[in-house]
Amino acid sequence: MTHARQQQRIQVVAHRGASEDAPEHTLAAYRKAIEDGADALECDVRLTADGHLVCVHDRRVNRTSNGRGAVSQLELADLAALDFGSWKTRAAREAWNTRDEEPDWEVRPEDRDATSVLTLERLLELVADAGRRVELAIETKHPTRWAGQVEERLLVLLKRYGLDAPVTGEASPVRVMSFSARSLHRVRAASPTLPTVYLMQFVSPRLRDGRLPAGVRIAGPSMRIVRSHPAYVERLKKAGHEVHVWTVNEPEDVDLCVRLGVDAIITNRPRAVLDRLGR
Ligand code: G3P
Ligand code: CA
Numbered sequence: 001m002t003h004a005r006q007q008q009r010i011q012v013v014a015h016r017g018a019s020e021d022a023p024e025h026t027l028a029a030y031r032k033a034i035e036d037g038a039d040a041l042e043c044d045v046r047l048t049a050d051g052h053l054v055c056v057h058d059r060r061v062n063r064t065s066n067g068r069g070a071v072s073q074l075e076l077a078d079l080a081a082l083d084f085g086s087w088k089t090r091a092a093r094e095a096w097n098t099r100d101e102e103p104d105w106e107v108r109p110e111d112r113d114a115t116s117v118l119t120l121e122r123l124l125e126l127v128a129d130a131g132r133r134v135e136l137a138i139e140t141k142h143p144t145r146w147a148g149q150v151e152e153r154l155l156v157l158l159k160r161y162g163l164d165a166p167v168t169g170e171a172s173p174v175r176v177m178s179f180s181a182r183s184l185h186r187v188r189a190a191s192p193t194l195p196t197v198y199l200m201q202f203v204s205p206r207l208r209d210g211r212l213p214a215g216v217r218i219a220g221p222s223m224r225i226v227r228s229h230p231a232y233v234e235r236l237k238k239a240g241h242e243v244h245v246w247t248v249n250e251p252e253d254v255d256l257c258v259r260l261g262v263d264a265i266i267t268n269r270p271r272a273v274l275d276r277l278g279r
């Protein structure tokens with residue numbers, strides 16, 4: 001199997017944006033990741049009660065906003081009224097409260113408007129206006145609850161931006177990731193050339209030989225898997241798969257990924273990883 005990425009350098013993917021420095025899944029975090037030089041942006045998508053795809057990791061908004069409730073029970077207008085930024089400043093302050101110094105970062109005033117809920121459509125616009133190639137790794141969250149609607153809406157949106165049907169053999173600017181093989185199957189059934197990534201928190205016995213669910217060509221093992229079973233990465237590579245590892249924040253983990261020849265590193269700290277890679 002030959003794919004453009006196999007001849008390329010390791011791709012650095014900003015996990016939920018530059019989410020160590022700025023509140024995850026906000027424009028502020030994604031702008032920072034682009035400024036930092038990330039090759040790609042990772043985001044999780046969920047459907048609101050009125051059918052919009054928004055970038056939110058958790059089922060509920062409680063951790064990352066000043067509101068409460070499940071994304072699936074809230075409408076976009078409800079989410080738009082919430083602040084998805086100040087929790088990060090609070091968390092930073094709390095972490096620093098145990099020391100004598102002041103935290104050296106806060107949500108910058110110019111980013112205040114950039115900490116409301118982020119729709120996937122707005123993220124696609126940001127990427128389109130980035131002024132350089134920035135890829136997107138979109139993860140479908142809770143795809144079983146909506147019986148195909150997440151993937152359906154996603155593909156409609158990608159089609160609007162001309163991103164749903166990349167040319168075979170060319171590196172696609174978008175890929176869809178999921179822990180659910182069924183979700184990836186739905187994506188491939190509707191859009192066979194769109195690359196899919198099978199995320200793994202553990203390696204199921206039937207996939208230990210390096211196979212992936214039918215039609216999937218990219219493996220997404222956790223850093224924990226890679227640390228404890230480096231030989232598994234070799235097996236995946238030998239089977240012809242790309243390997244995209246999450247979430248790689250520590251320098252020694254970056255070094256291990258380099259040694260193993262992984263194709264993409266998904267990290268909360270894109271600038272630090274790029275520095276480690278000498279870029
Ligand atoms: O990039 C894959 C990774 O994001 C999967 O885990 O929980 O951070 O969405 P999670
Ligand atoms: Ca994710």
